[in-house]
Amino acid sequence: xxxxxxxxxxxxxxxxxxxxxxxxxxxxxxxxxxxxxxxxxxxxxxxxxxxxxxxxxxxxxxxxxxxxxxxxxxxxxxxxxxxxxxxxxxxxxxxxxxxxxxxxxxxxxxxxxxxxxxxxxxxxxxxxxxxxxxxxxxxxxxxxxxxxxxxxxxxxxxxxxxxxxxxxxxxxxxxxxxxxxxxxxxxxxxxxxxxxxxxxxxxxxxxxxxxxxxxxxxxxxxxxxxxxxxxxxxxxxxxxxxxxxxxxxxxxxxxxxxxxxxxxxxxxxxxxxxxxxxxxxxxxxxxxxxxxxxxxxxxxxxxxxxxxxxxxxxxxxxxxxxxxxxxxxxxxxxxxxxxxxxxxxxxxxxxxxxxxxxxxxxxxxxxxxxxxxxxxxxxxxxxxxxxxxxxxxxxxxxxxxxxxxxxxxxxxxxxxxxxxxxx
Numbered sequence: 001x002x003x004x005x006x007x008x009x010x011x012x013x014x015x016x017x018x019x020x021x022x023x024x025x026x027x028x029x030x031x032x033x034x035x036x037x038x039x040x041x042x043x044x045x046x047x048x049x050x051x052x053x054x055x056x057x058x059x060x061x062x063x064x065x066x067x068x069x070x071x072x073x074x075x076x077x078x079x080x081x082x083x084x085x086x087x088x089x090x091x092x093x094x095x096x097x098x099x100x101x102x103x104x105x106x107x108x109x110x111x112x113x114x115x116x117x118x119x120x121x122x123x124x125x126x127x128x129x130x131x132x133x134x135x136x137x138x139x140x141x142x143x144x145x146x147x148x149x150x151x152x153x154x155x156x157x158x159x160x161x162x163x164x165x166x167x168x169x170x171x172x173x174x175x176x177x178x179x180x181x182x183x184x185x186x187x188x189x190x191x192x193x194x195x196x197x198x199x200x201x202x203x204x205x206x207x208x209x210x211x212x213x214x215x216x217x218x219x220x221x222x223x224x225x226x227x228x229x230x231x232x233x234x235x236x237x238x239x240x241x242x243x244x245x246x247x248x249x250x251x252x253x254x255x256x257x258x259x260x261x262x263x264x265x266x267x268x269x270x271x272x273x274x275x276x277x278x279x280x281x282x283x284x285x286x287x288x289x290x291x292x293x294x295x296x297x298x299x300x301x302x303x304x305x306x307x308x309x310x311x312x313x314x315x316x317x318x319x320x321x322x323x324x325x326x327x328x329x330x331x332x333x334x335x336x337x338x339x340x341x342x343x344x345x346x347x348x349x350x351x352x353x354x355x356x357x358x359x360x361x362x363x364x365x366x367x368x369x370x371x372x373x374x375x376x377x378x379x380x381x382x383x384x385x386x387x388x389x390x391x392x393x394x395x396x397x398x399x400x401x402x403x404x405x406x407x408x409x410x411x412x413x414x415x416x417x418x419x420x421x422x423x
Contacts, residue, residue, distance in 0.1 A: 009185075010189075020342060023044065025288055029287075042286075052315045053319050061270060091230065098230075111241075116269070138375060140347060150337065151172060171197070172345050178194070251291075251292040258300060298352075374406075377407060381401065
């Protein structure tokens with residue numbers, strides 16, 4: 001495959017990777033916050049444009065690595081978690097959404113200031129390599145759970161739609177076989193092959209199963225709710241956004257290893273500043289806050305294509321998609337189950353990245369608590385229904401019910417207050 005053709009195909013693969021990681025987020029958030037179809041269409045189109053621009057600016061000026069800048073998995077989970085807890089919290093969805101918007105905007109401004117003042121060394125003292133390992137493990141588990149559930153389809157009665165679910169599993173198996181057994185370009189482009197093949201076959205096998213595209217977009221500011229001062233929700237959102245900064249450290253540090261180099265403080269500062277700006281912009285647009293995707297590492301591991309050019313071209317194409325209603329409506333017909341099946345396999349690589357981050361670390365019967373406690377407590381909380389925490393104070397419920405946040409906070413506490421070299 002010649003250079004130009006390889007770049008073109010790689011750009012298309014990046015485009016689809018960004019697409020399947022993005023489209024489901026605004027749709028799921030809009031549904032969770034009971035938005036109208038016109039409002040969901042607006043948030044979807046805003047997401048396409050902002051995400052593409054965010055990727056290009058990070059690739060050209062920010063950290064300058066091919067790392068997707070997209071809706072944070074941690075924050076996506078938090079938005080869904082808190083919206084599902086509305087009845088337990090005794091608040092309506094607009095009040096919750098408005099309080100989260102307040103927390104997001106404040107945290108975004110703090111990120112910009114921290115990036116401008118060059119506070120990366122201080123952050124790295126908090127987000128140590130062990131904390132990053134815990135974060136990567138819990139993020140991989142949370143995302144794989146989301147995508148595994150997403151590649152299954154359920155009937156209106158709550159049962160499993162067996163034909164569609166089996167088809168999605170077959171596509172996941174196809175991508176895994178192409179990745180493991182394929183040679184050269186077949187292995188590198190297994191994700192793209194899986195998406196295109198799955199999309200075509202799905203439309204042939206299930207022609208009546210169409211995805212609603214949201215209709216005509218209707219622009220409005222703060223569609224999730226007007227900013228307010230519900231301090232419990234604001235505090236939880238702010239803490240989550242601060243923890244979300246670990247995305248940048250984890251992703252940039254891991255990506256630099258592909259290039260056999262060490263990232264500079266300037267790269268971190270520029271990346272934090274850009275992410276802070278994007279974060280502030282998400283609140284009035286009703287979007288989930290942004291972060292460099294640590295999960296992009298799994299994509300890079302799968303494709304072994306580390307050139308920035310396809311990533312930047314893919315980001316540009318993605319922004320253009322949001323500006324062309326007919327194009328965005330067409331690509332919105334990509335079956336969500338197919339996209340989730342492909343991402344399920346792609347993100348298995350993220351678990352490998354987490355394992356690699358522990359290379360050289362020795363554990364004994366005492367020091368194993370250093371990693372076992374935050375990871376296993378985090379996973380345990382992920383399996384619980386948020387309703388079980390309804391007896392706790394309202395300001396604690398959104399935080400305690402989020403396994404990823406609790407796990408990372410536990411890890412930070414263990415690293416700050418326990419001398420593991422003396423245990």
